[in-house]
Each structure stands twice: as C-alpha cells, then as structure tokens.
Amino acid sequence: MVNQYMYGIGSKRSVIREIFEYAKARGAEVGPENVFDFSIGNPNVPAPDCVKEAIIDLMNEPDSTKIHGYTSAQGDLEVRKVIADSVNKRFGCSVVPECIYMTVGAAASVTISASALYEEGDEFLTFVPYFTEYKVFVKTAGADLKVVPTQDKTFQIDIDAFRAAINEHTKGVIINSPNNPSGVVYSEESIKKMCAVLEEKQAEYGKKIFLISDEPYREVVYDGVEVPYLVNYYDNTIICYSYSKALSLPGERIGYILVSPKIENWQDVYFAVCGAGRALGYVCAPSLMQKVIARCEGSTSDVSIYARNRNLLYNALVEYGYECVKPDGAFYLFVKSPSGDSYEFYERGKQHDLLMVPSDDFGVPGYVRVAYCVQTETIERALPSFKKLIDSYRD
Amino acid sequence: MVNQYMYGIGSKRSVIREIFEYAKARGAEVGPENVFDFSIGNPNVPAPDCVKEAIIDLMNEPDSTKIHGYTSAQGDLEVRKVIADSVNKRFGCSVVPECIYMTVGAAASVTISASALYEEGDEFLTFVPYFTEYKVFVKTAGADLKVVPTQDKTFQIDIDAFRAAINEHTKGVIINSPNNPSGVVYSEESIKKMCAVLEEKQAEYGKKIFLISDEPYREVVYDGVEVPYLVNYYDNTIICYSYSKALSLPGERIGYILVSPKIENWQDVYFAVCGAGRALGYVCAPSLMQKVIARCEGSTSDVSIYARNRNLLYNALVEYGYECVKPDGAFYLFVKSPSGDSYEFYERGKQHDLLMVPSDDFGVPGYVRVAYCVQTETIERALPSFKKLIDSYRD
Numbered sequence: 089m090v091n092q093y094m095y096g097i098g099s100k101r102s103v104i105r106e107i108f109e110y111a112k113a114r115g116a117e118v119g120p121e122n123v124f125d126f127s128i129g130n131p132n133v134p135a136p137d138c139v140k141e142a143i144i145d146l147m148n149e150p151d152s153t154k155i156h157g158y159t160s161a162q163g164d165l166e167v168r169k170v171i172a173d174s175v176n177k178r179f180g181c182s183v184v185p186e187c188i189y190m191t192v193g194a195a196a197s198v199t200i201s202a203s204a205l206y207e208e209g210d211e212f213l214t215f216v217p218y219f220t221e222y223k224v225f226v227k228t229a230g231a232d233l234k235v236v237p238t239q240d241k242t243f244q245i246d247i248d249a250f251r252a253a254i255n256e257h258t259k260g261v262i263i264n265s266p267n268n269p270s271g272v273v274y275s276e277e278s279i280k281k282m283c284a285v286l287e288e289k290q291a292e293y294g295k296k297i298f299l300i301s302d303e304p305y306r307e308v309v310y311d312g313v314e315v316p317y318l319v320n321y322y323d324n325t326i327i328c329y330s331y332s333k334a335l336s337l338p339g340e341r342i343g344y345i346l347v348s349p350k351i352e353n354w355q356d357v358y359f360a361v362c363g364a365g366r367a368l369g370y371v372c373a374p375s376l377m378q379k380v381i382a383r384c385e386g387s388t389s390d391v392s393i394y395a396r397n398r399n400l401l402y403n404a405l406v407e408y409g410y411e412c413v414k415p416d417g418a419f420y421l422f423v424k425s426p427s428g429d430s431y432e433f434y435e436r437g438k439q440h441d442l443l444m445v446p447s448d449d450f451g452v453p454g455y456v457r458v459a460y461c462v463q464t465e466t467i468e469r470a471l472p473s474f475k476k477l478i479d480s481y482r483d
Numbered sequence: 484m485v486n487q488y489m490y491g492i493g494s495k496r497s498v499i500r501e502i503f504e505y506a507k508a509r510g511a512e513v514g515p516e517n518v519f520d521f522s523i524g525n526p527n528v529p530a531p532d533c534v535k536e537a538i539i540d541l542m543n544e545p546d547s548t549k550i551h552g553y554t555s556a557q558g559d560l561e562v563r564k565v566i567a568d569s570v571n572k573r574f575g576c577s578v579v580p581e582c583i584y585m586t587v588g589a590a591a592s593v594t595i596s597a598s599a600l601y602e603e604g605d606e607f608l609t610f611v612p613y614f615t616e617y618k619v620f621v622k623t624a625g626a627d628l629k630v631v632p633t634q635d636k637t638f639q640i641d642i643d644a645f646r647a648a649i650n651e652h653t654k655g656v657i658i659n660s661p662n663n664p665s666g667v668v669y670s671e672e673s674i675k676k677m678c679a680v681l682e683e684k685q686a687e688y689g690k691k692i693f694l695i696s697d698e699p700y701r702e703v704v705y706d707g708v709e710v711p712y713l714v715n716y717y718d719n720t721i722i723c724y725s726y727s728k729a730l731s732l733p734g735e736r737i738g739y740i741l742v743s744p745k746i747e748n749w750q751d752v753y754f755a756v757c758g759a760g761r762a763l764g765y766v767c768a769p770s771l772m773q774k775v776i777a778r779c780e781g782s783t784s785d786v787s788i789y790a791r792n793r794n795l796l797y798n799a800l801v802e803y804g805y806e807c808v809k810p811d812g813a814f815y816l817f818v819k820s821p822s823g824d825s826y827e828f829y830e831r832g833k834q835h836d837l838l839m840v841p842s843d844d845f846g847v848p849g850y851v852r853v854a855y856c857v858q859t860e861t862i863e864r865a866l867p868s869f870k871k872l873i874d875s876y877r878d
Contacts, residue, residue, distance in 0.1 A: 089691050089748075090755035091624075094599050098758025099751075135547040143771075144542055152530040156732045192587055192736070192765070199764030204489050221761075228762045229486075296484050337551045339770025341587070353484075356494075360485035363493025366616075367623045369594030370587070374769045375734025376538075 097224060104128065107443050114441065124470035125443045126458040129268065129419065131336040133389040133461070139335060142383040146376060155379065159372045161362060163190025163344070167382040171344060174385045179317035187349045189361050190373035192341040194304045195221060197328035198262065200368060201300050201345055202229035204360035210259035212300075215245060217422065217450035219268050219302070228368075231259065235451050243270045243413060243422075245278040247285060254289045260298035260326075261286070265315060266305035269450045269457035270422040271398075271415020273309060276316050283322040296324050296351075304330040304343070307388045309417040310395045323350040326357070331381060333418075336389040342377040394419045397460040397467055404471050408478050419461040422447070426481040428454050436480065440473040492619060499523065502838050509836065519865035520838045521853040524663065524814065526731040528784040528856070534730060537778040541771060550774065554767045556757060558585025558739070562777040566739060569780045574712035582744045584756050585768035587736040589699045590616060592723035593657065595763060596695050596740055597624035599755035605654035607695075610640060612817065612845035614663050614697070623763075626654065630846050638665045638808060638817075640673040642680060649684045655693035655721075656681070660710060661700035664845045664852035665817040666793075666810020668704060671711050678717040691719050691746075699725035699738070702783045704812040705790045718745040721752070726776060728813075731784040737772040789814045792855040792862055799866050803873050814856040817842070821876040823849050831875065835868040 107127040115123045149155050162168070168185035175183050191197045202212060206229040213234045214222050226233040236253045239246045263282075265274040274282075283299075290297050301318045306329070309315060318325045330343030347358045372378075401421060402414055411424040423444070425433035430446035433456055437444050447455035460467060502522040510518045544550050557563070563580035570578050586592045597607060601624040608629045609617050621628040631648045634641045658677075660669040669677075678694075685692050696713045701724070704710060713720045725738030742753045767773075796816060797809055806819040818839070820828035825841035828851055832839050842850035855862060 089600075090752055091599055091601050091759070094755040094758035094762060095751060096758065097761055098599075098756065099754035130548070130552050132548060135551055139551075140542050140547065144539065147535050147539055152535065153525070153527060153731060156530055156534075156734050157525050158733045192769075195766045196764040199762075204486055204493075205484075206486050224762055225764060228764070336548060338553045339551050339767055339773075341766060341769050356490060357485055359494035360489040361493065363489035363491065364486070366492055367489060367594075367619055368763050369591040369620060369623070371590045371736060372734060374587075374736050374772065376771075377769065378734075 103449065104445055107445065110438070111443055118441065123441050123443065124466060124473060126460065126462065127443045127445050129459050129461060130338060131333055131389065131419075131461050132463060133336055133391070133393045135336040136384065136387045136389055138384040138387045139337065139380055142380045143376070146379055155376055157375065159190075159375050159378060161365060161372055163188065163373055164375070164378050164382070167378045170382045170385050175346070178386070179320060181317065181319050182349070183319065183346060184349055187347045187354060187358060189345045189347070189358065189365065190378055191343050191345055191365070192370055192373055193332060193343045194302055194328050194330035195225065196341070196368075196370060197330065197343055197345045198222065198300065198302055199225040199228055200361055200364045200370070201326050201328060202226050202231060202260070203364035203368065204357065205259050205298055206230045207259070209257050211255075211257045212260045212262055213253055213258060214262040214264070217243065217267070217269050217447060217452045217455070219264055220449045222262055241413065243267070243272045245274060245282050247281045250282060251285050251289070254285070254297070256293050258289070258297055260300050262300045262302060264302045266309060266415070266417025268305065268418055269420050269445070269447065270413060271418045271420045272413055273313055273315055273416040276314070279316045279318070279321055286322060299325045300328060301325060302328045304333050305418040307334040308391055308394060308419060310398060311416070313416040315417065319346070319348045319350065323348065325350070334388045335384060337377070340374065340377045342373055342381060393464070394461065397462070397464055400464065401458070401460050401467050405474060408475050410474075410478060419459060421458040421460060422455050423458055425454050425456065426478060430454050430456055437477055440477045442470060442473050442477060498844065499840055502840065505833070506838055513836070518836050518838065519861060519868060521855065521857065522838045522840050524854050524856060525733060526728055526784065526814075526856050527858060528731055528786070528788045530731040531779065531782045531784055533779040533782050534732065534775055537775045538771070541774055550771055552770065554585075554770050554773060556760060556767055558583065558768055559770070559773050559777070562773045565777045565780050570741070573781070574715060576712065576714050577744070578714065578741060579744055582742045582749060582753060584740045584742070584753065584760065585773055586738050586740055586760070587765055587768055588727060588738045589697055589723050589725035590620065591736070591763075591765060592725065592738055592740045593617065593695065593697055594620040594623055595756055595759045595765070596721050596723060597621050597626060597655070598759035598763065599752065600654050600693055601625045602654065604652050606650070606652045607655045607657055608648055608653060609657040609659070612638065612662070612664050612842060612847045612850070614659055615844045617657055636808065638662065638667045640669060640677050642676045645677060646680050646684070649680070649692070651688045653684070653692050655695050657695045657697060659697045661704060661810070661812025663700065663813055664815050664840070664842065665808060666813045666815045667808055668708055668710055668811040671709070674711045674713070674716055681717060694720045695723060696720060697723045699728050700813040702729040703786055703789060703814060705793060706811070708811040710812065714741070714743045714745065718743065720745070729783045730779060732772070735769065735772045737768055737776060788859070789856065792857070792859055795859065796853070796855050796862050800869060803870050805873060814854060816853040816855060817850050818853055820849050820851065821873060825849055825851055832872055835872045837865060837868050837872060
C-alpha cells in the first residue's frame with residue numbers, strides 16, 4: 089500500500105538512532121553522566137552572540153510580514169548579496185548574488201544539486217569514507233553513487249583510483265572536506281591533482297563533469313589549516329554550504345547552493361537548481377533565518393572549544409595506543425578497531441559505556457567514528473574508559 | 484548538461500512572477516500606490532503577538548543548542564504532543580503524537596505524502612480549480628495528476644464526475660478546502676458523498692485509496708463556516724497542514740503531516756512518510772519555529788481583516804455586475820471573465836492597473852484569481868478601476 093523503498097529507508101533504524109535509544113536506557117540504569125555518548129554530530133558549542141542579537145533585533149520590526157513573509161524561491165536578494173560579498177572577500181573570487189540559491193541546509197543542497205544535474209544513466213562519485221546519506225540523496229535524483237577508495241591511513245585522494253573510477257557516465261563528484269566521518273581536510277596538492285584528472289577526463293569524454301563540494305565543516309578547522317575554495321581550482325564547481333556547524337544552527341536548516349559563475353552557461357545550471365528545488369517541495373529557505381544570515385555571515389561559533397577537545401582526545405588515544413588520523417577539521421575522530429572489526433569494537437566500547445559509531449555505513453570497515461562535539465569535561469571523564477577499552481585487547 | 488525537466492520548470496517564468504516584475508516596472512512609472520496588485524497570496528495580516536513573544540522568550544534560554552540543535556527527523560516530541568492535543572480538542576478525534584511528522588510547510592507535506600504512497604502506475608486525483616504546484620509535486624513522486632471537473636459555478640464536488648474519474652490506479656485524492664484559487668469550502672454534504680464514493684471504490688478494487696487533505700487555509704474562514712475535519716469522515720486520511728496562513732508565517736516553512744491512526748497499519752504509512760522526508764533531503768523542520776508552534780498552536784492571525792476585505796470586494800464586484808462565487812474561506816476571489824477569456828480579461832485588467840492571475844494554470848479557463856490579502860485601503864482605492872473595467876465590456 090506504500091512505496092516500498094520509502095518504507096524501507098523510513099523504517100530501518102539507523103545505528104546512530106539505536107545508540108541514542110541505548111544511551112537513554114543505559115543512562116537510566118547507571119546515571120546519564122556515566123554514559124559517554126560520542127555518537128552524534130550535534131554541535132555543543134553555542135551559536136555566536138550575533139545570532140541571538142539578530143533575532144531579537146528582527147523582532148523589533150513593526151511589520152511582521154516583512155520578517156516572516158515568503159521570500160523569492162532563490163532567497164532574499166539582500167541576503168544573497170551579503171553572501172556573495174563575503175565569499176569574494178574571503179576567497180578572492182568573483183561570484184554574484186544571482187548564482188546563489190538559498191536552501192534548507194546541506195542535505196537539501198546536495199539532493200537539489202544532484203536532481204538538477206541528473207540525466208538518464210548518470211553516475212555520481214564520492215570518496216571513502218563518506219557521509220552515509222549521499223547514497224540516498226543521489227538515488228532520489230535517479231542516479232547511483234559510486235564509491236572511490238582513498239589512500240590507506242591518510243584518507244587523502246588516491247589519484248589513480250580516482251582516475252580509474254571516472255567513465256563516460258560520470259556526471260559529478262561529491263567531495264566533503266573537512267570530511268565527516270574522518271575529519272580529514274584534502275590538501276591543496278590533492279585538490280590540484282584531482283582537478284587535473286577532471287580536466288583530463290572532461291576532454292577525453294567531451295562533456296562536463298561537475299564537482300559538488302559539500303562543505304558544512306569549512307569553518308571548523310584547526311592549526312590554521314586552509315580548506316581550498318574549489319571555485320578557484322575548477323570551473324565546473326557547485327558549492328553546497330550550510331550554516332549548521334559554523335553558526336551551531338543545525339536544526340534551523342539554513343544554507344545555500346552556489347553555482348560557480350565560471351561554469352560555461354552557468355545560468356542553465358542555476359535554472360535547473362531552481363527547478364529541482366521546486367520539484368522537491370522547497371518553497372523558500374526559512375525567512376527569519378535568511379535575515380539572521382545576512383547579519384551573521386562570516387561569524388562563527390567558538391571553534392577553539394572543538395580544537396581543545398580534539399587535542400585532548402587525540403593525544404590521549406594515541407598515547408594509549410589507538411591508531412587514528414589526526415583530524416584537521418570537523419569534530420570527528422576516525423579510530424581504527426584494534427581487532428580490525430568495527431562492530432566488535434563498537435560492542436566492546438559499549439561495555440565501557442563508550443558509545444561510538446561503527447564505520448561500515450561510511451563505506452570503510454574496521455573503524456569507529458568518535459564525535460567530540462561534547463563537553464570537554466565529558467572527554468576528560470571518558471579517558472580512563474578509553475584506556476581500559478584498549479587494554480582489554482591486550483589481556 | 485542538466486536535467487531538462489528541472490531546467491524547464493526552473494526557467495519558465497510563472498505568470499505570477501511576470502506580474503510581479505510588471506508591477507515593479509509599472510509602479511516606477513505611475514507610483515506604486517497606483518498599481519493594484521492582487522496577484523500574490525502572501526498574507527498581509529501580521530502574525531499574532533504570541534509568535535513574537537514566543538521567539539523572544541525562547542531567546543532567553545541560556546543554552547542556544549537547545550533551541551537551534553537538531554530535533555528528531557519526525558520533529559520534537561513535545562511539539563507533536565501539543566499539536567495532537569489541540570487537534571483532539573478542536574475536532575473531537577483521537578490522534579497521537581506518533582502519527583505526526585513535522586515538515587517544512589504544506590508543499591513539502593504534499594510532496595512527501597505522494598512520494599511515500601506512490602507505487603508504479605499509481606495516479607492521484609484532484610478537483611478543479613486546483614493549486615498549480617500539485618502537478619509538480621505528484622510528478623516528483625513518479626505519478627500523474629488527473630484533474631476532476633467540479634460543479635459549474637459553485638465548484639462543489641461533482642459526485643458523478645468523481646466516481647467516473649477513479650480507477651484501479653487511483654492511489655490518492657488531493658483535496659484543498661478552503662480552496663486556492665476559488666475560496667470555496669467543500670460542504671459537509673459534499674464531503675460525505677465523496678467519502679461514500681471512496682469507500683465504494685475501495686471495496687470495488689480491493690485496495691486503499693488515500694485522501695490527502697492540503698489545508699493551509701483551514702482557519703481562514705468566514706461567517707462561522709465549518710471545515711469538516713476529514714479524519715472524522717474517512718479512515719484513510721492524511722492531513723497536510725501548514726501554519727503559513729493561520730499564523731502569517733509563510734516564509735518560515737513550518738507545518739506537519741498527520742497520518743490518521745484510523746488507517747489500518749498506519750505505522751507503515753508513517754514510516755514511508757519518514758523515508759520520503761529523508762529521501763527528499765528534509766532533515767528536520769526548522770527547530771526554533773517548531774518550538775514557536777508549541778506555544779502558538781491554536782492561535783491565529785486576525786482573520787476578521789480578511790473577512791472585511793472579502794465583504795468589501797465581493798459586494799462591490801457583484802454590484803458592478805461581475806460573476807463570482809462568494810468565498811467561504813481562504814483569501815481569494817475567483818472572478819469570471821466577462822469575455823469568457825481569462826487572458827483577455829487579465830490584459831484588460833492591466834490597462835486599469837488591476838493585476839490578477841488568469842485561471843488557466845489552475846485547471847479552469849475563463850476566470851481570474853483576485854488575492855485580497857492586501858490592505859483594505861488598497862481595495863477601497865481599486866474599486867473605481869474594477870467598475871471601469873467591467874464598464875469597458877459594455878462600451
């Protein structure tokens with residue numbers, strides 16, 4: 089009586105959801121402060137003050153319909169001007185407000201972009217490990233997601249594997265840097281090589297291959313690491329941005345698609361984005377939040393808290409003997425299972441009240457994702473359990 | 484290089500958009516106060532005070548992550564409890580929070596519902612005149628929209644035409660009462676007859692036929708008219724609700740899907756709704772607005788302003804000799820073209836600086852839609868032009 093695919097993806101309990109329920113039940117048994125939940129990527133750092141200030145200030149507007157009324161489907165032009173100016177200033181490029189389409193967050197942005205581009209038979213590629221939902225979003229567009237292996241241990245792009253994965257059906261490549269779940273930032277060197285391969289393959293097949301950059305973690309980076317702005321490296325780029333992490337507003341669903349004006353006939357891509365947004369039932373991005381963005385673009389939450397958490401957790405885990413890449417961004421640590429089996433490690437972690445996400449759904453077996461967007465004190469109190477956990481492999 | 488369907492629906496300028504541009508240009512010529520724009524359904528009545536009060540109060544929460552963090556995909560349970568209680572109290576039914584799924588407004592709700600239900604070969608029906616976008620939303624699900632004629636002049640359901648339109652492929656019927664663009668509220672008698680036909684056809688084909696009730700105008704009704712709550716009339720009902728009009732929040736994109744718990748195995752439908760929401764890139768409904776709804780559910784904007792506008796405009800137009808149904812709800816008047824041609828009437832209206840939407844895209848030729856969600860004073864000043872317009876047909 090219902091669509092079986094939708095029923096399937098709607099009824100299947102995700103591992104993260106199961107962990108959430110387990111954490112609640114276990115917390116009731118032993119006290120919630122004794123359950124160390126590292127499973128969820130919900131920012132714990134508060135939104136910067138400008139968010140609250142902007143909202144309260146907007147509430148002083150005497151005509152509420154100016155705040156809460158429909159904006160155009162593409163988003164308020166004033167907001168898009170602010171974003172274009174900020175992008176141009178920060179990354180030294182020349183985008184225009186007319187190439188920006190406001191969205192209900194990054195998930196919407198990727199789904200709309202894939203739907204806008206998809207033609208029959210098209211494939212999209214992404215690199216492992218990857219954000220699980222890409223498979224769902226790309227399928228909504230009608231396409232398959234093809235997963236490209238990366239370099240062992242560093243998870244940087246493996247150029248030969250990438251070149252081998254592209255064929256005449258490749259419509260786009262989804263990249264996510266800083267990466268969820270690994271925290272890896274693709275180096276400028278990696279990016280340049282990847283773009284060179286794309287140029288080479290575009291010439292070989294006589295067609296455009298788009299780079300779709302999903303970058304909600306752009307501002308969550310450490311030690312002054314630079315995340316290359318792809319519009320400056322490759323013409324056929326579409327940026328999918330979200331303010332969820334930069335401004336700690338994940339529930340508000342606010343972000344944008346930026347269609348690079350360097351794409352030949354970029355307006356055609358932009359129109360297709362508008363059409364896909366319409367087809368998927370998006371009328372406009374939330375209007376109050378659009379106006380908040382106009383006032384807060386360029387601000388960020390206090391990322392130094394994540395940096396402190398990363399250093400504390402990474403240094404301790406490495407000292408205890410765990411193997412993991414030092415993350416340059418996002419708020420995840422991708423830790424190798426001492427047994428090589430992610431589920432075994434996940435289950436054993438639970439016995440020490442450490443809740444982590446097994447990596448298999450991210451396209452790589454043998455790891456867990458540890459989300460450190462938690463109170464620093466939680467990490468401090470959890471460290472002895474991490475120690476006991478690895479020691480349990482040595483008994 | 485892009486999806487041609489998406490490009491098509493994204494690049495085609497809608498008539499409403501064209502009118503919007505025309506109004507701007509014409510306003511620059513003759514002064515904006517002399518252009519009477521009745522084309523857009525953007526509520527002009529302010530949001531009730533509880534909206535601003537709720538937002539400011541929520542801003543006092545010291546931990547911003549509790550306000551702006553992710554909610555569950557289905558929406559905050561507390562919010563859904565408030566809605567279920569309100570629905571049960573107002574309409575005397577027994578819905579549960581677990582059958583409610585918060586969405587980014589009614590467009591999202593209808594798109595998600597159709598996608599959740601669609602199986603290969605399925606059709607959806609709707610009655611004329613109908614909200615243009617249904618065709619797009621249903622196509623996203625994979626289905627065709629079949630349009631059912633209604634009674635001449637009253638636009639009430641034509642039971643014989645309805646019966647004749649249903650076949651073994653009919654998966655659902657989308658109804659919209661109060662109706663955009665006609666303002667008609669389907670009478671309880673119409674609803675009962677329609678539901679009897681649905682029961683008859685379900686028995687004939689041995690399958691479920693769903694009633695999808697798109698009701699953003701539920702609270703915008705006049706003279707104490709009652710809008711039957713369909714959960715009480717037909718078991719296989721899905722309500723697509725939006726707060727856009729009731730609370731004058733159309734830009735905020737907040738509403739819900741209510742899967743009637745009277746549907747046999749309703750949880751299966753609910754899971755499919757969750758799956759379709761996920762597939763279409765909706766992560767959760769905007770979190771701040773969810774919490775606003777928990778505090779404002781049951782309140783409405785001052786609907787008496789629309790009632791005053793309706794009376795003023797309807798009485799004058801009828802006195803001048805126009806033909807139109809007296810609307811019982813929404814904020815639209817569906818006016819018959821004196822020439823029988825909607826575009827001719829629309830163009831002639833423009834010559835009097837009256838901007839109205841030709842009806843053809845709503846599935847009925849020969850009318851225009853006049854949106855009276857404008858300042859009452861605008862209507863007062865426009866009346867002489869409406870008089871001149873009809874007189875021009877008598878010259």
